[in-house]
Amino acid sequence: xxxxxxxxxxxxxxxxxxxxxxxxxxxxxxxxxxxxxxxxxxxxxxxxxxxxxxxxxxxxxxxxxxxxxxxxxxxxxxxxxxxxxxxxxxxxxxxxxxxxxxxxxxxxxxxxxxxxxxxxxxxxxxxxxxxxxxxxxxxxxxxxxxxxxxxxxxxxxxxxxxxxxxxxxxxxxxxxxxxxxxxxxxxxxxxxxxxxxxxxxxxxxxxxxxxxxxxxxxxxxxxxxxxxxxxxxxxxxxxxxxxxxxxxxxxxxxxxxxxxxxxxxxxxxxxxxxxxxxxxxxxxxxxxxxxxxxxxxxxxxxxxxxxxxxxxxxxxxxxxxxxxxxxxxxxxxxxxxxxxxxxxxxxxxxxxxxxxxxxxxxxxxxxxxxxxxxxxxxxxxxxxxxxxxxxxxxx
Numbered sequence: 001x002x003x004x005x006x007x008x009x010x011x012x013x014x015x016x017x018x019x020x021x022x023x024x025x026x027x028x029x030x031x032x033x034x035x036x037x038x039x040x041x042x043x044x045x046x047x048x049x050x051x052x053x054x055x056x057x058x059x060x061x062x063x064x065x066x067x068x069x070x071x072x073x074x075x076x077x078x079x080x081x082x083x084x085x086x087x088x089x090x091x092x093x094x095x096x097x098x099x100x101x102x103x104x105x106x107x108x109x110x111x112x113x114x115x116x117x118x119x120x121x122x123x124x125x126x127x128x129x130x131x132x133x134x135x136x137x138x139x140x141x142x143x144x145x146x147x148x149x150x151x152x153x154x155x156x157x158x159x160x161x162x163x164x165x166x167x168x169x170x171x172x173x174x175x176x177x178x179x180x181x182x183x184x185x186x187x188x189x190x191x192x193x194x195x196x197x198x199x200x201x202x203x204x205x206x207x208x209x210x211x212x213x214x215x216x217x218x219x220x221x222x223x224x225x226x227x228x229x230x231x232x233x234x235x236x237x238x239x240x241x242x243x244x245x246x247x248x249x250x251x252x253x254x255x256x257x258x259x260x261x262x263x264x265x266x267x268x269x270x271x272x273x274x275x276x277x278x279x280x281x282x283x284x285x286x287x288x289x290x291x292x293x294x295x296x297x298x299x300x301x302x303x304x305x306x307x308x309x310x311x312x313x314x315x316x317x318x319x320x321x322x323x324x325x326x327x328x329x330x331x332x333x334x335x336x337x338x339x340x341x342x343x344x345x346x347x348x349x350x351x352x353x354x355x356x357x358x359x360x361x362x363x364x365x366x367x368x369x370x371x372x373x374x375x376x377x378x379x380x381x382x383x384x385x386x387x388x389x390x391x392x393x394x395x
Contacts, residue, residue, distance in 0.1 A: 010200075010354045010356075010366050010368065012087035012088070012199065012200050012366055013087070014047055014083050014084050014087065016358075016363075016364050017083075017087060017199060017264050017363050017364050018044070018083075018264075018363050019267065019359075019360065019361050019362055019363045020360045020361070021272075021361065022044070022046070022363075023046070024272050024273075025267050025268075025272075025273065025361075026043075026068075026069040026072040026073055026267065026268040026270055027043065027044035027072065027265040027267055027268075028041070028042070028043065028044070028059060028062065028072055028102055028230065028265055028266040028267075028268065029041075029042045029043070029044050029049055029099060029102055029265050029266075030042065030059060030099070030100040030101065030102050030103075030104065030198070031049060031051070031081060031086060031097055031098070031099060031100065032091075032094070032097065032098055032099075032100050033079070033081075033097045034094065034095050034096070034097070035079075035097075036051070036053070036079070036392065037388055037391055037392060038380075038384070038385065038388030038389070038391075038392070039100055039104065039380075039385060039388065040052075040053045040079075041053045041055075041056050041057065041058060041059055041062055041104075042077070042081075043071075043072040043075075043077065044083065044265055045073075046083075047082060047083045047084060048080050048081070048082065048083065049080060049081045049082075049083050050077035050078075050079075050080045051077045051078040051079045051080065051081075052071065052072070052075060052077050052078075053078065053389075053392070053394060054077075054394065055071060055075055055077070056071070057389050057394040057395065058104045058105050058324075058385075059102060059103055059104045059105075059106070059221075059266065060103075060104055060105040060106055060223075060224075060324040060325050063223045063229040063230065063268075063325060064223055064224060064325075068229060068268055069268045069269075069270045072268060081097055085097070086098055086099050087099070087199075087200060089200075090200075091197070091198065091200050091201040091202075091376075098200070099198045099199060099200060099263065099264065100197075100198045101196035101197055101198040101261070101262040101263055102198065102232060102262065102263055102264070102265050102266045103196065103221060103232075103262055103266065103327045104193075104194060104385065105193060105194070105324035105325070105382070105385075106193070106221065106222075106322070106324055106325045106326050106327045107189065107193060107322050107324070107325075107326040107327070108189065108190045108191045108192070108193065108195070108196060108260060108262075108326070108327050108329075109187055109188070109189055109190060109315055109326050109327065109328045109329070110187070110188055110189075110190035110217075110236050110254070110328070110329035110331075111185055111186060111187050111306075111311045111314075111315075111328065111329060111330055111331050112179065112185075112186040112187075112188065112331060113176050113179045113180040113185075113186050113331065114180075114185065114304050114305055114306055114311070114330060114331030114332075115299070115303060115305060115331055115332065115333040120139075120335075121240075121335035121337070123172075123174045123176050123177060124138050124139050125244035126174055126175070126176060126244060126247070127174075129244055129245055131241070131244070132211040132240070132241065132344075132345040132346055132348065133344060133345055135337070135344065135346050136344040137344075139337065153181050153305075154305075155180065155181045155182060155183065155185070155305055155306055156181075156182060156183035156184075160181040160182065163181060164177070164181070164182070175247055176247075180305065181305070184314065185306055185310070185311060185314050187311070187314050187315050187328075188250060188254070189255075190236060190254055190255065190260055190329060191254075191255050191259065191260035192255075192381075193381075193382060194378075194380065194381050194382060194385065195260060195378050195381075196234075196260045196261060196262040196327075197258050197260070197261050197262075197367065198261070198262065198263040198264065198365075199261075199263040199264040199364070199365050199366050199367070200367070201258070201261065201367055201368075201376075202367065202368050202369075202370045202374075202375045202376065203235060203237060203258050203259065203261050203355065203367035203368065203369055203370070204237070204256055204257050204258035204259050204369075204370060204371065204372030204373075204374075204375040205237060205239065205256075205259070205349050205351075205369055205370075205371065205372060206242075206256055206372050206373070207371045207372070207373055209239040209241055209242060209348075210241055211239070211240040211241035211244070211345070211346070211348050212237070212238060212239045212240055212241070212348050212349050213237075213238055213240060213335070213336050213347055213348065213349065214235050214237060214238075214285065214287065214334075214349075214355045214357070215235060215236040215237065215238050215329075215332045215334065216233070216235060216283050216284075216285045216297075216299055216332055216334055216357040217234045217235070217236055217283070217299075217329045217330055217331060217332045218231055218232075218233065218234070218278065218281050218283060218301055218308075218329075218330050218359070218362075219231065219232045219233060219234040219262055219327050219328065219329050219330070220278070220308060220311075220312060220327070220328045220330060221266050221327050221328075222312055222315075222316065222322070222325050222326050222327070222328060223325045224321070224322060224323050224324065224325050226312060226313075226316040226317065228269060228275060228278070228308075228309070228312060229266075229268060229269060229325075230266040230268040230269055231266070231267055231269070231278050231281070232262055232263060232264075232265060232266045232267065232327075232362060232365075233262070233263065233264070233283065233357050233358070233359060233362050233363070233364075234260070234261060234262045234327075234329050234357075234365070235260070235261040235355060235357055235365060235367060236254070236260065236329045236332070237254070237256075237259045237260065238253060238254065239252070239253040239254075240253075240348075256372040257372040257373070257377065257378060258370070258372055258375035258376070258378075261365055261367045262327060262365070263365045264363045264364060264365055265362075265363060267361065267362055273361065275308070275309065277361065278301065278308060279301055279302065279307070279308060280300075280301065280302055281300070281301045281359050281361065281362070282298060282299070282300045282301075282359060282360070283298065283299045283300070283332075283334075283358070283359045284296075284297075284298050284356075284357070284358050284359070285297040285298065285299070285334055285355070285356070285357055286355075286356040286358075287349075287353050287354070287355050287356075288353065288354045288356070289350050289352065289353050290350065290352035290353070291350070293340065293350070295336060295338065295340075295347060297336060298333075298334070299332050299333035299334045300333065301330065303333055304330065304331065304333075308330055311328060311330060311331075312328060315328055349369045350369070351369055351370055351371060352368065352369065352370075353368070353369040354366065354367070354368050354369075355367050355368075355369060
């Protein structure tokens with residue numbers, strides 16, 4: 001098999017990666033700079049990326065400040081990099097400055113089954129036992145019996161309880177329906193702290209998986225007090241065959257080397273980009289295969305079943321605290337069903353696929369699919385970050 005480093009890489013352009021209204025946005029980046037000796041917190045100001053690490057040694061620290069947006073826009077920084085140079089640097093080449101995922105000490109959480117359309121696909125995975133060859137037949141039955149009954153249903157409502165009774169009578173109740181329309185959402189830990197990859201990096205799919213897909217999502221970045229401070233994009237890569245065998249294999253399906261991408265930047269909430277703007281985000285997906293294959297899809301947070309702040313409340317509160325904050329994937333409407341390898345088997349990734357996830361107000365997250373076993377190993381954790389900051393006199 002061709003090595004990961006030898007495969008063609010997408011060319012990232014400043015105009016594509018930045019939000020369309022970047023001039024009005026407070027954008028936070030993280031940059032690995034060998035000269036500095038480790039990761040740097042940075043502000044994106046047009047085509048310049050300015051080091052703010054002396055002001056806030058971690059993104060987590062920055063977002064604890066009430067004046068974070070003002071700091072990002074106005075505070076004098078240290079060194080600066082050209083954004084174009086950072087985008088052109090291979091993330092796996094550690095001796096040149098390059099972009100990292102724009103979160104650091106935040107716990108990486110994810111909410112699942114938050115859209116009715118993707119909810120049905122989770123039920124289908126369960127009913128097929130993770131076998132893509134059965135997907136078409138099972139999909140027809142599930143959609144016929146379940147589909148219309150979920151339209152406009154508010155999770156946890158009396159109407160949802162009535163739908164549950166009907167589906168139980170049909171023998172179609174599912175653990176996915178429970179979290180999709182029941183009172184409690186599914187919230188799980190997607191990946192370890194500091195393990196996410198950023199834009200331009202490889203994203204990993206286990207070699208053993210034969211049915212998998214990207215999950216383009218909005219990601220909320222929340223501080224230690226439970227306040228949403230910003231938003232970014234994420235790819236919650238999913239192994240459908242693994243999770244379909246058993247929901248107890250969720251960690252195997254979701255948490256593998258390079259299986260979580262976040263970026264390109266955190267856009268901080270401010271007067272021009274508030275929580276209602278997050279609620280209205282449209283997210284586009286484009287997958288381009290090395291063989292010329294193209295898949296397009298879209299997702300809109302306007303169609304989410306649970307409000308994004310309800311998802312935050314289910315994650316943070318008296319029942320659970322996060323001293324360094326958390327990043328919360330909000331789920332996806334997108335569940336690709338078109339055939340790729342063989343009739344009736346639906347979509348699955350091929351190695352070398354380029355995945356573009358974009359939103360006009362958040363920019364673009366771009367990654368190349370490789371086997372998780374061939375992606376650059378995760379070697380820099382919390383200990384390495386603390387030692388790096390201590391060497392620089394920032395702790």
